Amino acid sequence: MRITPVLKEEANKKIYQIFVDGVYSFSITEEDYLKYNLYEKDELSEDEINNIKRSVDFRCAKEAALNYISYKFRTEKEVKTKLQNENFSDDVISDILADLKADGYINDGLYVSKYLNEKRKLNPKSKRILILELKKKGIPLELILNGLDELEFDNILVAEELVRKKFPDIQYSGKSNEKKIYKYLQYKGFSNEEIKTVLKKLFLS
Numbered sequence: 001m002r003i004t005p006v007l008k009e010e011a012n013k014k015i016y017q018i019f020v021d022g023v024y025s026f027s028i029t030e031e032d033y034l035k036y037n038l039y040e041k042d043e044l045s046e047d048e049i050n051n052i053k054r055s056v057d058f059r060c061a062k063e064a065a066l067n068y069i070s071y072k073f074r075t076e077k078e079v080k081t082k083l084q085n086e087n088f089s090d091d092v093i094s095d096i097l098a099d100l101k102a103d104g105y106i107n108d109g110l111y112v113s114k115y116l117n118e119k120r121k122l123n124p125k126s127k128r129i130l131i132l133e134l135k136k137k138g139i140p141l142e143l144i145l146n147g148l149d150e151l152e153f154d155n156i157l158v159a160e161e162l163v164r165k166k167f168p169d170i171q172y173s174g175k176s177n178e179k180k181i182y183k184y185l186q187y188k189g190f191s192n193e194e195i196k197t198v199l200k201k202l203f204l205s
Contacts, residue, residue, distance in 0.1 A: 002043050003044060018038070032052075126189035131145075
């Protein structure tokens, strides 16, 4: 399989287009072009072409993934979706994810801990809502529950805090106020039993 020809892209002179037997085969950076000594070769076997393509794809995918997580800690699912959207192959994505997890760049357990602590301090939510949010990010339920246990998450205390913050001047008496708080906590994802417990504590305090 003969290399015929090698052309530089018009938009980026550091990208080479490799043609094999007169047909475009793949693009490669100048760095990789030199790395694989393609400037010295007139012919490539099919295995050589496939290995070069895979190696180049792996490097590009890892650069894309590292750039993506450099701005914000990401879940495994988020990184996977990002790479899928950039049209990298499933086997390359699988290898990248394994690599990033081994190097500690992806850690869904740590992500859960950071997420729950941040929400607890800045934007408290019910346990049910937090579980739903984290599951949408592709986190396994077991990791989420472990994170909640480690945080010693108390749904009742969170609900009380939310009520006192939302209604700082409310009188904890009267059916109208009780109904208002009930609807608010229901909207926030607390169960009927949890709401009743919170109301009992607030209206008897």
